Amino acid sequence: MKKKIKYKVQIYIVKFLVLFGLALTLSNCQVEEEIDKKESNIQTVGINDAVSFLKQNPINSSKTGKNTLLLPDITAISQEKIKNSDQLLTVIPLSTNNKEEYSRILMSRINGVLRVVVFSMYSDKDNVTEKFSGKIMIRNLNGDFLNGFRVENGIYVSQFQILKTEKNITKREGGEETPSNGGQLNEVPVNNPYRRPNAATPWLYLYNDLDDSRGGYGDYSWDSGSGGGGGEGFTPPNTDEADPCAELKKQNTNPNFKSKIDELSQKTNLKKETGYMQSKNGPLTALTNLSNDSMRLPYDANTVGYMHTHLDDYDSGTVDENGNTLINQPIKMFSPADVESFMILLVNANKNGIPLSDIYGTMISSKGNYSLRFEGAYSDLNLGLNFKELNKGYVKIMNDNISKELGFLKFMKENGITGISLFKINNDGSTAQKTLDVKEKLTTTPCP
Amino acid sequence: MKKIIIIAILIVCNLSCKAQSTVPIEKLAEYLRVEGGIPESVTYLKDVNGIRDKYVGTWRGNYNGKNYELVFSKVTTKTSRTTQDGLIMRYLITDTSGAVLEDTRTEPDDSPYTAESSYFDKTYFVLTYEGRQTQCGQGGQLFVLSTKNTNNTAIELFLTPRQDFIIEQNCPNGAAPQLFPKIKMTLTKQ
Numbered sequence: 214m215k216k217k218i219k220y221k222v223q224i225y226i227v228k229f230l231v232l233f234g235l236a237l238t239l240s241n242c243q244v245e246e247e248i249d250k251k252e253s254n255i256q257t258v259g260i261n262d263a264v265s266f267l268k269q270n271p272i273n274s275s276k277t278g279k280n281t282l283l284l285p286d287i288t289a290i291s292q293e294k295i296k297n298s299d300q301l302l303t304v305i306p307l308s309t310n311n312k313e314e315y316s317r318i319l320m321s322r323i324n325g326v327l328r329v330v331v332f333s334m335y336s337d338k339d340n341v342t343e344k345f346s347g348k349i350m351i352r353n354l355n356g357d358f359l360n361g362f363r364v365e366n367g368i369y370v371s372q373f374q375i376l377k378t379e380k381n382i383t384k385r386e387g388g389e390e391t392p393s394n395g396g397q398l399n400e401v402p403v404n405n406p407y408r409r410p411n412a413a414t415p416w417l418y419l420y421n422d423l424d425d426s427r428g429g430y431g432d433y434s435w436d437s438g439s440g441g442g443g444g445e446g447f448t449p450p451n452t453d454e455a456d457p458c459a460e461l462k463k464q465n466t467n468p469n470f471k472s473k474i475d476e477l478s479q480k481t482n483l484k485k486e487t488g489y490m491q492s493k494n495g496p497l498t499a500l501t502n503l504s505n506d507s508m509r510l511p512y513d514a515n516t517v518g519y520m521h522t523h524l525d526d527y528d529s530g531t532v533d534e535n536g537n538t539l540i541n542q543p544i545k546m547f548s549p550a551d552v553e554s555f556m557i558l559l560v561n562a563n564k565n566g567i568p569l570s571d572i573y574g575t576m577i578s579s580k581g582n583y584s585l586r587f588e589g590a591y592s593d594l595n596l597g598l599n600f601k602e603l604n605k606g607y608v609k610i611m612n613d614n615i616s617k618e619l620g621f622l623k624f625m626k627e628n629g630i631t632g633i634s635l636f637k638i639n640n641d642g643s644t645a646q647k648t649l650d651v652k653e654k655l656t657t658t659p660c661p
Numbered sequence: 662m663k664k665i666i667i668i669a670i671l672i673v674c675n676l677s678c679k680a681q682s683t684v685p686i687e688k689l690a691e692y693l694r695v696e697g698g699i700p701e702s703v704t705y706l707k708d709v710n711g712i713r714d715k716y717v718g719t720w721r722g723n724y725n726g727k728n729y730e731l732v733f734s735k736v737t738t739k740t741s742r743t744t745q746d747g748l749i750m751r752y753l754i755t756d757t758s759g760a761v762l763e764d765t766r767t768e769p770d771d772s773p774y775t776a777e778s779s780y781f782d783k784t785y786f787v788l789t790y791e792g793r794q795t796q797c798g799q800g801g802q803l804f805v806l807s808t809k810n811t812n813n814t815a816i817e818l819f820l821t822p823r824q825d826f827i828i829e830q831n832c833p834n835g836a837a838p839q840l841f842p843k844i845k846m847t848l849t850k851q
Contacts, residue, residue, distance in 0.1 A: 505822075507798045519826070557828055604789055610740060612698055612699060613698060620698070
């Protein structure tokens, strides 16, 4: 009797597995079909095809108003990654590239048609960051203007469009702005520039006449790099730019930054907080006192972050009725005002086209160094919060929790502050993110 | 016999465990000093020794051209984890001509301008204090001290100002003046 039942059960299990496996394979096939459909829109142009095309089709410049031949540097031809596609963009730099103008010919086959544009980058003269700041102009082979952008620190802040007038060709100064097709350029701000992946050019910017009504092109982009210059060719893609672990690693291995952290670590035994603020081009400026007890935090269009000390316990200078010293015990974790300051820097960054992932706040104490980084969408920021009302609750939560990390995360959660992440910076420069799990327990995730 | 011993142990354990979860409010200062916070086993900080009675009521004093009237009242607050007996403080501050510099006497308990105790010790307690100009630095921790040999008719008070950033753009007139003294002052019971 038992054997019969066992046998029956086995049969059922086998039947089930077979059906399940079948269902899986069928659904897999379906998914693959969809991907193929998308991929076929864009196809790589082979190197040989690209070279023979260039030999047969000269490229003209609009600069002098006459047809000047631009020479591609065929020896520097490369095929570069297109994000979210397994096809490649064929890229040929011009042999005349220099610090002022860095131009590359881009080739792709879109819906079977060979599409060629000249992508030119004009770097701002005082730009010293790794990300591109300046103007980008996209033209056809005749030198006609197709599309253009103003970029600040990797963010596409405004777009150039042709003002449709019948006026004459305007006199050129720099040469990069005026299209040879006789119009003037109008500059229009780009909506939500902060959402663009750093340094990546969206596909629809490169080929702005594509029909994206059925979607698909919006996912593709190409890392146009920081403006190269001098025929350097391929610039390594800035992946992980928005990853706080990578940002923190870059920061904590920077000798200038590190020296300031070390310096502040020696100052936690003072009776006054000290610190630095940082501007986007790198310089760290010491924070000055606004009063005997507080530091001023100024910010401008370039401010990206602050670092400051929270003090060790210290003698208040007063005794109780028994002559015992009364000790001040500052909380060695970000205060509500620190969080508010960080949020103000995010608002400032959003307004000024600084990537939100660049913004930081750092606290240095004898019980550990910590950083705040933003990982959310700007729209998630709880900007309506009245920080005045938060101090009493903050002190109570911090007293409730022996772990200040845990207390801080609970404070943030209780007040609906999302998108702001807490990182611990270890002595060796490595970092780890601190989070609350579903049971409100502290979780530590080391950065790679 | 075995059963009785087990039951006995269980009862003793239960009792002592329960006792552990409630502690006198003046233990908090020690917890902060030694452990940095309230241990998880503690859920109720109760004023079993009536320490707050020393401070409850109205107190007056003056210092450096300002007149102070402080009113302390008992309160019990709950966080997500603990219940704590404490004190809140409302106040009136006037200058020598009688002009009101600040008056929070009618503020509700949970107003940011009603100072609230953060921890107690046997001879003093500390309040979290925010002035109306807290954004420009007006705030900090107020220490309130009991005094010996005064029959509870005098207390002392001083402020440790907050050291947070002041966002320059928010305070074009610079840092706001502190309304409470950083040097100990004396107040007498009314």
